[in-house]
Amino acid sequence: NHEIHLVERPKAKPTHEHLKIVEKDRPQPDQGEVLVKLLYASVDPYMRGRMSAAKSYIAPFELNAPMEGGVVGEVVESKADTLREGDIITGMLPWKEYTAAKADTLRKIDTSLGPITTSLGILGMPGLTAYFGLIDIGQPKKGETLVVSGAAGAVGSTVAQIGKISGCHVVGIAGSDEKLAYLKNELNVDEVINYKTENVSSQLEKACPNGIDIYFDNVGGNISDAVYPLLNKFARIAQCGAIASYNVPNDQGPRMQMHLIKSSALIKGFTVGDYQDRFHEGFTHLAQWLQEGKLTYEETITEGFENIPDAFFGLFEGTNIGKQLVKIAEP
Numbered sequence: 001n002h003e004i005h006l007v008e009r010p011k012a013k014p015t016h017e018h019l020k021i022v023e024k025d026r027p028q029p030d031q032g033e034v035l036v037k038l039l040y041a042s043v044d045p046y047m048r049g050r051m052s053a054a055k056s057y058i059a060p061f062e063l064n065a066p067m068e069g070g071v072v073g074e075v076v077e078s079k080a081d082t083l084r085e086g087d088i089i090t091g092m093l094p095w096k097e098y099t100a101a102k103a104d105t106l107r108k109i110d111t112s113l114g115p116i117t118t119s120l121g122i123l124g125m126p127g128l129t130a131y132f133g134l135i136d137i138g139q140p141k142k143g144e145t146l147v148v149s150g151a152a153g154a155v156g157s158t159v160a161q162i163g164k165i166s167g168c169h170v171v172g173i174a175g176s177d178e179k180l181a182y183l184k185n186e187l188n189v190d191e192v193i194n195y196k197t198e199n200v201s202s203q204l205e206k207a208c209p210n211g212i213d214i215y216f217d218n219v220g221g222n223i224s225d226a227v228y229p230l231l232n233k234f235a236r237i238a239q240c241g242a243i244a245s246y247n248v249p250n251d252q253g254p255r256m257q258m259h260l261i262k263s264s265a266l267i268k269g270f271t272v273g274d275y276q277d278r279f280h281e282g283f284t285h286l287a288q289w290l291q292e293g294k295l296t297y298e299e300t301i302t303e304g305f306e307n308i309p310d311a312f313f314g315l316f317e318g319t320n321i322g323k324q325l326v327k328i329a330e331p
């Protein structure tokens, strides 16, 4: 039974120096608990924040203890009334091949809604993030221009599609030509920009002839600096992520205040947890669009428990299209 522990806090990019695979005995479930065999682990950019000791909206990971995150697992032993052996569940669990967990912290997956992995992607945290950030903060209207950064990732690719469903002119920014082709050909995104090979400012001007009404920002940094000057009157910015800064201590850049004043724009940071009371609404819409074929999704699946760290590091290199997952075992 292997576990992946945080052994040192990264100052810049996380690497193998910071994580260690440790062997431990398989745990025994107590009354009210189940033994969960890990099937899929989600790796997510926010985990980088929890590797730091800095105060945030969620507690730091402890040193010399397992990292944790969203997982899909199978109940292999039950000492609880609510879950049975063979049930496929999702929840927040440590990076351990087997975990004894309280049954009431886990949710049985409704497998009629889609493959079990969707509960970590389009029908899980990233999907809900895209839905609430765009619908609640972005307030998309037909004919408006929506720019989304990190457009080919788990959140961004969902935002781009909900933007199309809402009738927006959607412009996606991502880091490879393969990702641009995916956005254009599979998701019908109107205009795409490769921020690694193109001048983002001049390409945005071309792609947004009517200016920018909504900016769904997953990355921050230089890309956002190029967006601000093009904001329209009463533009809305959903500040979802800032991955360009996560590994850059004391990151600084141009000022945005004048652009916000000139455009009377509204910028709002959020975490998906702010919408906990409305998860059912978001989930219902996402599941319905998925069933109707209005929404699709991509997954990048790395195989093997020992490769969880590399899959996580890959998020900062852009190796994933859509949701990055790690497959540990078959149900």
Ligand code: NDP
Pocket: 044, 045, 046, 125, 126, 129, 150, 151, 152, 153, 154, 155, 156, 173, 174, 175, 176, 179, 218, 219, 221, 239, 240, 241, 242, 243, 244, 245, 270, 271, 272, 273, 315, 316, 317, 318, 319, 320, 321, 322, 323, 324
């Ligand atoms: P993604 O699937 O989008 O994976 C991360 C992507 O970020 C990479 O594929 C890469 O794509 C891009 N990236 C990495 N480094 C940089 C960089 N320096 N500059 C620009 N782009 C970079 O992850 P998620 O969809 O899970 O998350 C997207 C963002 O949303 C993250 O910032 C995350 O922290 C945030 N988030 C916020 C939530 C909230 O509640 N507020 C909830 C979930 C996510 P590319 O090849 O295009 O560079």
